[in-house]
Amino acid sequence: MLWQIFGFLIISVVTSNTVTDAAATNQVDPKQFVADASTRYYKLYNQIAEETYSSTDDEDFNTIFTKLATVKRIAAELVQISEEASEYNLESIRDVQVKAALQNLRRVGELFVLGEEYFSSVLINFAALKELSTDKDIEPYLGGANMKDQDDSPLAYYPDIQKIFQQSNDSDELKYYWESWREKNLVWSSINFYTIIEAFQNAAKILDMSVLEFWFRCYNNKEFLKEMEKVMEDIKPAYKQLHAFIRNELHKKYGGSVVNPRGPIPDHLFQQVREQAWQANSVIEPYFSKASLPPYDTFVAHFEPRSMIDAAENFYKSLGLTELPSEFFDKQLKEQDESAESGDCRADIFDLTPYVYMKYCKKVEFRKFLQTHGYLGRVHYAREKRNLPSYFFPSYDLEYPVGEAVILSASTPKHLQTIGLSKDFQFTEPILMNRLFRMGIHTMLNIPLYFVHTKVMNDLLNGTVEIERINKHYWELMEKYAGVEPPSDRPENAIDFPYSFYLDMEENHQTKKFVSEVLGYQFYRSFCQQSQHRGSLHNCDFYGNVAIGNSLKSMMSLGSSKPWHETLEKVLGKNSTLSGEALLEYYNPMLDWLKAKNRETKVKIGWNASQKKIL
Incomplete structure (x- = not known):
């Protein structure tokens, strides 16, 4: 939605903290400069609220133009504030809060420091990546048992293909959509994604800060990625137990030609498991039926x-x-x-x-x-x-x-x-475990993906990996942290990120x-x-x-x-x-159940190296 795009622009303005008069320079006492900037923020807020949120007609191009003109004016002020705040010598300022305020004000330019390039290119790149999931440009899969009943209209990833992943038990169908969406969007996703990476790098240079400081600015912690890695180490043994159980169930369902019982899980089936966590066809259905869940x-x-x-x-x-x-x-x-x-x-x-x-x-x-x-x-x-x-x-x-x-x-x-919503329903231990297991699949399978996506951006932005080999690097990380492989051999020049990778990338x-x-x-x-x-x-x-x-x-x-x-x-x-x-x-109750089940079935805990190639 266009409203959401402009919402991002204004949110960038507001979370950038403040605006001040163009006349403020380092000739003004720094404490006064900071106070004036904060006061102007509140006045700016009222204007933003009136000119953006009050309108609900996203297709009114006059309204859109007015919003864009407003944002451009605000952006120019923000860039000027960054420049003005940078003129103060932080080493000479004793007041800790004034010093912290000036440090924040130096950053308020954000991507707006790119000037007209931001509005003419980068903003469009963000919007284009979001639209990859909603464009109806994927030809439907015409195989399977229900071929005669299928509609031949093109599909969008969201919500059409996502619903298929929530309902289908046809591995070939899921593989087709996994590959088709990525192949259809290869060029468009690559161009827009690479442009955005360069935009972050260029903006960081203009603001005279490291690109990782710019990217992780919310947390302001150089050790932050290490903390994330520590979490991955914390959950690794438990994750391997869940992974082994799921892989075994998929192997029983689809056979060894689709799922290697000792290898990584193919990504199209890994997505299927996540999407079907609360569905009747979940991998845990033989043990915990959806029908027994509370209504x-x-x-x-x-x-x-x-x-x-x-x-x-x-x-x-x-x-x-x-x-x-x-x-x-x-x-x-x-x-x-x-x-x-x-x-x-x-x-x-x-x-x-x-x-x-x-x-x-x-x-x-x-x-x-x-x-x-x-x-x-x-x-x-x-x-x-x-x-x-x-x-x-x-x-x-x-x-x-x-x-x-x-x-x-x-x-x-x-x-x-307590609040009377389930007063007539009895929660037995099996029902509690059913609920917990489905929650666990959703949570524990997604956390490694969030980490891999963060690590990809970190390594790409700081130059650890060249953009030409990002797909190979992506699958190396997916195998290492998630035990997941592509459904088939993949080209090195592809970009196999899922649609969720691009959502709200600017944030x-x-x-x-x-x-x-x-x-x-x-x-x-x-x-x-x-x-x-x-x-x-x-x-x-x-x-x-x-x-x-x-x-x-x-x-x-x-x-x-x-x-x-x-x-x-x-x-x-x-x-x-x-x-x-x-x-x-x-x-913990779910993990105890998993350990006992995995001992009973004698499945491999962990995974061997993938046999899929990134060519």
Whole structure:
């Protein structure tokens, strides 16, 4: 959607912290310069809100032109601020907060420092990569048992082919779509992706910082990738157990000609397993039937879309967080224009701290009920940090793991019974394991992908790997960290990234997802420990615990005014590094089951080298 593209532009402006008068130079006292910049931010916010969010007609080209003209004007000011802030000698400034503010202000130019090149090329490249998943340009697979009933209209990856991966048990069909989408988009994805890589490298040079500092700017931690690697080491033994079980089930289903019982899992089937985690044809169906899962959608069938938001808000209110004002519900909350039937609609979040605008999906189902709990975490985070100077509004993206922790609590049988949604349903141990297993497949199989995608960008940007051999490097990482191989031999000049790799690339979305998942479980365990929960971690509900709300508020109110680890200490205590231990504790019952099953079937734990070639 064009609204989302312009949303990215304005979000870049806002999270870049602030704007100031062009007249401000290093002749102005630095403290005054910073104060003026912060004050102007609030005035700018009102203008942005009026000229962007107030319009819902994305196809009105006059409106689009007005938005673009506004963004270009703002971009010019931001670039000038970067230049002006750079004129101050940081070594001579004693005030720690003023120094930190100036360091942030030096970066506000972001990709806008590329000037007209950004608007004429790079922005279009971002949009083009997003459209790779929605263009209907893939010819349908005409094989299989249902050939006579098939429509021959071209398909888009989303939602058409994604739905096929959720439903199909035909390995040849899945392989066809896996290869066809990549071959169809080879040239277009390569050109746009490479242009974007160069844009990040060029912008970093202009801003006089390393490209990795520019790319990982949210976390501002040179050791950050090492922390991610440590998480991968933490979960490696458990991941190998899950991998061995899944590979064995796929081998039984498709045979040795498709799945090597001692090798990596072919990527088209690895995707199938992830997409079918909550479907009736999941690989765990012989052991844990979907039919025995709780009727989750029935639990929320009586809700209206807005009342699901009210239910999520009740969770945050129960923690003692400040109730959202009527202004949010009256002016900042809107219903999406799209029909609730159009694919897997998600809410659009437009973060203009101290306010957050939200366009919510009209679909009523349990998954949306949980997602709404996560969305409101962003709204509450913005309110708690609203009293900070604007240059400290960025919050290391911690609003996302906060939302994940709340989702974990809100989805527990204990919580559903507490608020009366499942009062007539009995959660037996097999049902709890069924739920846990399906959650585990979704979570534990995605984390290595988020890491590999982060590592690819890291290695490409810093020159560790040449762009000409990026596909070979990608598959080396996929084999090493995920135990996954391509379905067939692949050309070295291909670019085999999945469509999710390109989504929100400008926001470093894959790294954000990794951190959100891992820290979400760390926050959740910390809250459960604080509430003195007894029993299995996966059924801990911290609803109604005001002390936990106070811990949250103490972290939220800091924004980025304190370093990353010091901010995390407000919730995690002194051991505030990324860790996979909480996730492993959460899934411990599943892992015990896997170890016993793998011993029984005597499957290989781990994988041999792939026999597929990157030519």
